[in-house]
Each structure stands twice: as structure tokens, then as C-alpha cells.
Amino acid sequence: MLEQEVRSTLRAEIIVSGIVQGVGFRPFIYRIAVKNGLPGYVRNRGDAVVEVVVEGTENDIKNFLKELKEEKPPLARIYDITTNYVADRREFEKFTIQESSKEAKLSGSVIPPDVSICDECLIELRDPNNQRCNYFFITCTNCGPRYTIIGGLPYDRPNTTMQSFSLCEFCDREYKDPSNRRFHAQTVACARCGPRAYLTSNDGKHMQTEDPIREAGRLLEEGYIVAIKGNGGFHVATATTRSEPIARLRKVKHRTQKPFAIMARDVETVKSFAHVSRQEAELLTSHIKPIVLLKKRDACYLSELISPELHNIGVMLPYTGLHHMLFDKVSEPAFVMTSANPPNSPIVTENQEAIARLGTTVDFFLFHNRAIAQRCDDSVVRLHGENHSIIRRSRGYAPEPVHLKRSSNRCILGVGAEENVTVCVLSKNEAFISQYIGDIENLETLRFLKDTVDNLTGLTNSKVDIIACDLHPKFTTTRLAHSLGNKLKTPVVPIQHHHAHIAALMGEHGIHEIVGIACDGFGYGADGSAWGGEILYCNQQSFRRLGHLQEQPMVGGDLATRYPLRMAAGILDDLEDVEEWLFSNNSHFLYGRKEVEIIIKQLGRGLVSRTTSCGRVLDAVAAILGVCYERTYEGEPAMKLESAATKGKDLLNIPPKLSGNVIDTTSLVQQIFSQRDNHSVADLACSAQSYLARALAQLAMEEADRIDLDLIGLSGGVAYNEYITSTIRKIVEEGGFNFVVHHHVPPGDGGISFGQMMAASFIAK
Numbered sequence: 001m002l003e004q005e006v007r008s009t010l011r012a013e014i015i016v017s018g019i020v021q022g023v024g025f026r027p028f029i030y031r032i033a034v035k036n037g038l039p040g041y042v043r044n045r046g047d048a049v050v051e052v053v054v055e056g057t058e059n060d061i062k063n064f065l066k067e068l069k070e071e072k073p074p075l076a077r078i079y080d081i082t083t084n085y086v087a088d089r090r091e092f093e094k095f096t097i098q099e100s101s102k103e104a105k106l107s108g109s110v111i112p113p114d115v116s117i118c119d120e121c122l123i124e125l126r127d128p129n130n131q132r133c134n135y136f137f138i139t140c141t142n143c144g145p146r147y148t149i150i151g152g153l154p155y156d157r158p159n160t161t162m163q164s165f166s167l168c169e170f171c172d173r174e175y176k177d178p179s180n181r182r183f184h185a186q187t188v189a190c191a192r193c194g195p196r197a198y199l200t201s202n203d204g205k206h207m208q209t210e211d212p213i214r215e216a217g218r219l220l221e222e223g224y225i226v227a228i229k230g231n232g233g234f235h236v237a238t239a240t241t242r243s244e245p246i247a248r249l250r251k252v253k254h255r256t257q258k259p260f261a262i263m264a265r266d267v268e269t270v271k272s273f274a275h276v277s278r279q280e281a282e283l284l285t286s287h288i289k290p291i292v293l294l295k296k297r298d299a300c301y302l303s304e305l306i307s308p309e310l311h312n313i314g315v316m317l318p319y320t321g322l323h324h325m326l327f328d329k330v331s332e333p334a335f336v337m338t339s340a341n342p343p344n345s346p347i348v349t350e351n352q353e354a355i356a357r358l359g360t361t362v363d364f365f366l367f368h369n370r371a372i373a374q375r376c377d378d379s380v381v382r383l384h385g386e387n388h389s390i391i392r393r394s395r396g397y398a399p400e401p402v403h404l405k406r407s408s409n410r411c412i413l414g415v416g417a418e419e420n421v422t423v424c425v426l427s428k429n430e431a432f433i434s435q436y437i438g439d440i441e442n443l444e445t446l447r448f449l450k451d452t453v454d455n456l457t458g459l460t461n462s463k464v465d466i467i468a469c470d471l472h473p474k475f476t477t478t479r480l481a482h483s484l485g486n487k488l489k490t491p492v493v494p495i496q497h498h499h500a501h502i503a504a505l506m507g508e509h510g511i512h513e514i515v516g517i518a519c520d521g522f523g524y525g526a527d528g529s530a531w532g533g534e535i536l537y538c539n540q541q542s543f544r545r546l547g548h549l550q551e552q553p554m555v556g557g558d559l560a561t562r563y564p565l566r567m568a569a570g571i572l573d574d575l576e577d578v579e580e581w582l583f584s585n586n587s588h589f590l591y592g593r594k595e596v597e598i599i600i601k602q603l604g605r606g607l608v609s610r611t612t613s614c615g616r617v618l619d620a621v622a623a624i625l626g627v628c629y630e631r632t633y634e635g636e637p638a639m640k641l642e643s644a645a646t647k648g649k650d651l652l653n654i655p656p657k658l659s660g661n662v663i664d665t666t667s668l669v670q671q672i673f674s675q676r677d678n679h680s681v682a683d684l685a686c687s688a689q690s691y692l693a694r695a696l697a698q699l700a701m702e703e704a705d706r707i708d709l710d711l712i713g714l715s716g717g718v719a720y721n722e723y724i725t726s727t728i729r730k731i732v733e734e735g736g737f738n739f740v741v742h743h744h745v746p747p748g749d750g751g752i753s754f755g756q757m758m759a760a761s762f763i764a765k
């Protein structure tokens with residue numbers, strides 16, 4: 001009898017990897033272990049995994065494991081569970097949550113992204129009988145900052161920026177109570193023991209107020225500019241229904257046109273000024289709460305200065321207790337809520353730095369006294385129908401990995417290109433893409449990039465074997481890759497920019513070979529020239545350029561990117577009446593007539609660099625139609641052209657002109673130019689977009705047919721253009737091909753690090 005009993009009990013040693021720390025996993029394990037009558041322990045480890053040991057009958061353990069898989073907490077992501085059965089040692093009397101261990105053997109697990117305030121915490125925030133009523137930093141096991149507060153692993157309070165706040169008796173009781181929602185919640189705090197918010201003038205002098213957050217809301221409504229410290233950095237905020245504060249903000253920020261994101265009170269309010277589909281509403285209210293680009297209503301009553309000359313507006317909903325409280329005492333439907341980053345610098349995170357760098361921009365500061373460990377901007381998403389097109393993958397997404405279909409035994413780091421940089425770390429079949437870092441233009445952003453590499457490899461316990469970077473020899477990221485390669489003694493693999501775009505598409509969908517259309521503003525070509533309208537064949541070994549847009553002159557190099565009339569001048573050079581037109585437009589050139597004369601001379605000599613960029617062609621059309629004469633932010637002319645085209649039709653219906661594998665763009669631009677007085681700007685803008693989409697689709701299909709492949713994909717920044725994307729999709733699918741775009745990775749350069757990593761992983765196989 002005794003012998004049988006001994007044989008029938010076991011000890012199971014279980015390792016759960018994935019996103020299992022910071023999501024209420026230990027309390028969950030505690031509950032199901034107790035429920036199944038299993039003694040043992042659970043603990044976090046330094047490699048972000050959770051270790052569980054239980055002892056009991058095989059049946060009880062099986063049941064426990066079943067519940068572990070099926071009833072896991074909503075934020076948990078399980079990538080792998082390994083269970084090792086050994087003889088029961090009868091070591092435990094009960095089940096406990098043990099102190100975490102520093103042990104770090106495995107890689108590929110990570111802590112979760114920040115999670116916006118949950119419904120239960122929101123109810124408590126409003127409940128006068130609750131201890132945390134009106135407490136701005138109310139969080140629980142299911143919500144609150146995670147990635148932005150973590151300094152190291154395991155995810156325990158001492159490793160977070162909550163370390164300086166010791167729990168009061170009340171919070172401590174909840175923290176230790178297995179039946180409580182805050183059982184082992186590392187961010188638990190209340191007004192008595194937790195972070196405190198306070199209001200200051202723009203030179204940092206404290207202002208006496210009982211209710212600093214609601215007072216800040218009132219100041220915003222009155223038209224003041226307030227810098228607000230959030231979870232991942234500072235926002236600069238102001239009212240949305242009046243134009244003066246936004247005009248003032250634009251002036252002090254030296255940001256004449258770039259759209260500002262706004263935060264609206266609730267989804268019903270959003271519907272009053274923008275069109276919101278069911279999918280968009282779901283995304284707005286999801287626990288990620290990204291900025292969603294929505295179409296403005298014709299009767300949008302918010303200031304036009306929020307997103308000048310664009311048909312859409314970036315809107316997010318409140319995602320912390322603090323945000324909700326800002327709206328309490330005001331009738332303003334929304335506030336401008338833009339990342340506080342000085343020109344060319346990352347988002348500001350420290351209080352003193354904020355006073356020094358934002359003090360001249362803002363009227364007040366709404367601070368709190370909790371430090372920010374990881375800087376993190378808001379994410380931006382656009383929906384094309386039901387398809388998510390991620391413009392900026394940051395708060396709420398990072399560092400959650402993109403799950404790949406295939407596993408690699410090499411750990412590969414991708415460091416991005418130059419603009420919208422992210423970094424990416426591959427561990428087995430999980431690709432960890434960092435938060436948005438920005439354009440790498442100076443030492444500050446470079447430092448942010450380096451720190452992010454350290455953090456991401458540290459948090460995933462990864463040891464880099466291969467580094468992938470851009471082919472451009474002079475990019476700062478390329479230099480960083482080489483210096484890291486020297487330091488870590490790892491090979492550095494340069495990846496052509498558009499190859500990386502298409503490799504990203506292949507990685508995301510688990511594709512072996514594809515004909516990819518990669519269209520953007522600029523990428524360093526395999527031949528050293530400027531590419532940006534490419535049709536590539538990519539497989540798991542390499543890529544081949546199948547075709548491209550016609551090469552067009554860029555008069556003055558980078559100046560042609562900044563002033564799109566220069567692109568138009570170059571493309572239209574052969575037309576007779578162009579010189580006259582340029583002179584009549586000389587007010588749009590920085591140096592007027594003189595500049596036009598120089599441009600004409602340069603073109604005459606033929607000494608100009610050339611590009612196949614799709615973005616530059618769209619820019620030229622935008623300039624000819626008077627939609628945009630100066631690019632003050634990335635993509636501005638093309639974005640404004642898209643907005644101008646929303647109410648237009650493809651009236652010109654210009655047949656695609658291909659010479660061999662080159663798409664003619666001169667005839668397109670010439671036709672737009674010659675028809676400019678005969679049709680509306682909307683119809684001409686639409687006709688230009690349509691031509692490019694139809695020509696790209698046609699050439700891609702011809703090439704795919706030739707090599708007998710039935711899969712075509714689209715990547716690069718131009719893929720954000722809904723009209724171009726849907727037109728290509730329609731033609732390609734009607735032609736009997738399958739068509740893929742990105743779902744989880746940004747089509748723009750925010751997805752390049754992932755694509756570089758993928759391309760390098762193909763080579764390193």
C-alpha cells in the first residue's frame with residue numbers, strides 16, 4: 001500500500017518561458033496550485049522565465065498544467081513550457097511564492113509592454129469609497145507600466161523605478177493577499193505611499209494646488225501649454241478647439257506643419273469629429289491604446305492647425321489614471337498630446353532635463369516623482385480596411401516579440417537604417433523589436449540607440465552572434481554595427497535597404513520566395529545609387545533587382561528632398577514651358593529667381609545625382625499641383641498629396657508606360673503638368689497615384705509570371721498610402737496572384753531592423 005502511494009506521487013519541475021513576468025503569473029500559479037492541492041513553489045528568474053516546482057499525484061499535476069495553459073492571465077504569453085518529472089522528494093508542506101532568483105540560463109523571454117489602465121482600476125479611480133479614489137497612479141496586476149519602469153530582471157519591485165516607494169500598510173496587505181487583484185503586483189501604490197503628482201511654473205517653481213492634475217486640465221482648456229510627465233516620457237499638451245494655443249506651440253516648437261497627435265476624452269467624443277469604424281474603435285479602446293490615424297469628418301470642429309492640410313488626424317484615448325483625470329473638470333473634447341522632444345532629440349524623460357529643455361516652450365509642468373527607466377513614445381497605427389498598418393511600433397507593443405514561423409540557432413541583431421530607427425534582436429523564433437528610437441542624427445539619439453541595444457539584449461538574455469546593418473557605408477548605424485562587431489567579435493552583415501523591406505515581409509509571413517515591391521523615399525542601392533521604387537525577387541539566399549522606376553534627377557541632392565519643386569524641375573526638364581513656369585513660381589524657392597537660374601544651369605550641364613524613388617515622384621506631383629512646396633517633416637508632400645486625392649477620381653487614366661523593366665515616370669509628371677489647369681487638384685492627385693500603383697502592379701506581375709511565382713508583396717513607406725496599396729492589391733489579386741503586406745511590422749523604416757535581421761538569418765542558416 002505504502003509502496004504504491006510513493007510510486008503514484010511525483011515532483012514536476014516546470015519552466016515557463018514567454019511574457020510571464022509582470023503579468024500576474026506567479027499569483028495565478030499560486031492559485032491553481034492551491035486549488036489542485038499541490039505543495040511547491042513558484043519564482044521569477046533573471047532570464048524572465050517563471051520556475052515552478054510542484055509535488056503531488058500525476059493526475060493533479062496534469063490538471064494543474066492544463067489549467068496553466070488554458071487559464072493563464074490575459075496579458076501572459078507562453079512561448080514554451082518544459083516539464084521535468086522526477087521522484088517526489090516530499091520537500092514542501094504548502095505552496096509558496098518564493099523570492100526570485102538571479103539565475104539566467106535561457107533567452108527569449110521578456111517582460112511585457114506597458115498596459116493601459118484596466119476597467120477595474122478605472123472604476124476604483126472614480127469610487128469615493130476606494131482608498132485609491134482620485135489616485136493618478138492606480139495600477140494592478142493587469143495594468144500599468146511595465147517596460148518603461150524596468151531597470152533589470154527579474155521583474156521585482158527593487159529592479160523597477162518603484163523601488164524608492166515603500167509600500168504602506170494598506171498596499172502591503174493587498175500585495176500579500178492571494179485573493180486580491182494586487183497580489184504581488186509590483187507597481188502597487190496609493191496616495192499615501194506611491195508617486196506624487198505636482199504642478200510647477202515653467203521654471204520649476206511649485207504651485208500650491210490641492211488637485212494638480214485637474215488643475216492642469218483646466219489650464220489646458222484655458223489655452224496654456226503644459227508639459228505632462230507620463231509613463232514613457234513627457235508630452236506637451238494644449239487645447240484642441242482653439243487655434244491660438246496650437247499656433248503658439250507650433251511657433252515655439254519650430255514645427256510649422258507636422259501633425260500633432262491628440263488625446264480625446266472617450267470614443268464617443270472621437271466620433272463627433274472623426275469617422276471611426278468598428279475596427280478602429282476596437283483598436284482605440286484596446287489595452288494598447290495607440291494613436292490611430294482617423295479620417296476627419298467634414299464638419300470636424302477641432303482646430304485645423306492640429307493636422308494642417310491632411311484628411312486624417314492622429315487620436316488616442318487616455319491610457320493612465322492621470323490622463324482620465326485631466327478631462328474631469330473641463331469640457332474640452334480632446335487635448336493636443338505630442339511627444340516632448342526637442343529638435344532631433346529623443347523624448348524627454350527627466351524632470352530637471354524637462355525644465356532645462358522645455359521651459360521656454362511650455363507655460364507649466366505637471367510632474368510626478370517617479371523615474372522613467374525606458375523612454376517610450378506612443379505608437380501610431382493606421383487601418384487600411386481591417387488591416388493594421390503600423391507606422392510607429394512603440395508603447396504598448398515593444399518589447400513584445402514578433403513570432404516567426406521558423407527558429408534560428410543564431411542570435412541576430414539588426415540596427416536599422418537612418419530614419420525612424422528601431423533595433424531588433426532575434427532569439428530562436430522570437431524577434432524582439434525595440435521601441436521607436438527616431439532619426440539617428442546626433443550623439444543623443446545614438447546614445448539612445450546604444451542603450452536600447454544593451455537593454456533589449458539584457459532583458460531577453462541574448463548574446464549576439466551576428467549584426468546586420470544597412471549597406472550605406474556612412475550611416476551612423478552602420479558605423480555602430482562595425483564598432484559593436486569589433487567589441488563583440490561578431491560578423492557584421494550589410495543588407496541592402498529594400499532587400500530588408502521585403503525580407504521583413506518574408507519573415508512576418510514565413511515566405512520562401514517572393515516578388516516584392518519596395519517603395520519609399522530613399523535607400524542606398526546595391527550599385528551605390530539612390531533607390532526607392534524597386535521590384536525585387538527575394539528568396540532565402542539573396543535578392544535580385546527585377547525592375548524599378550525610371551531614374552530621375554535630384555537637382556541639388558538632398559535639397560530636392562526638402563524642396564519638391566526641384567524634383568519637378570528635373571523631371572520636366574525637357575518641356576519647353578517649364579522654365580517660364582519655374583520663374584513664375586520663384587517665390588517658392590528659398591533664393592527666388594537666382595535659385596531657379598542655378599537649377600536650370602545645373603540641369604543643362606547634366607551634373608545631377610539620380611534616384612528611382614517613388615516618394616520623390618509623388619513629391620514632384622505635389623509641388624506641381626501646389627499641394628506642398630517644402631517638406632518640413634518626413635513624407636509631408638506625399639501625405640498631403642494623398643489627402644488631396646481622397647475626393648478625386650482617376651480621370652486621366654494614363655496607361656502605364658514601361659520600357660523593358662523600367663517604369664516611365666517622366667510621361668506621368670509631364671501629363672500632370674500639362675493638365676494642371678484642366679482638372680481639379682483632387683482628380684490629378686488621384687490620377688498620379690493611380691498611375692504609379694497600376695504601373696508597379698503591372699511590372700511586378702509581368703516579372704512574377706516570367707519566373708513563375710504567384711506571390712507579390714508591398715513594403716516601404718509608400719505602403720502607408722491606402723489608395724496605392726489597395727489599387728495594387730486589387731490589380732494583383734485580379735491577376736490571379738496572392739498579395740501580402742505587413743501586419744505586425746512597420747512597412748516604413750521602423751521595420752528595417754527586423755528586415756535586416758531576417759535577411760541576415762537567411763544567409764546565416
Ligand SMILES: [Zn+2]
Nearest residue numbers: 118121140143
Ligand atoms: Zn488595473
Ligand SMILES: [Zn+2]
Nearest residue numbers: 168171190193
Ligand atoms: Zn499605499
Ligand SMILES: [Zn+2]
Nearest residue numbers: 520716717749
Ligand atoms: Zn525604406
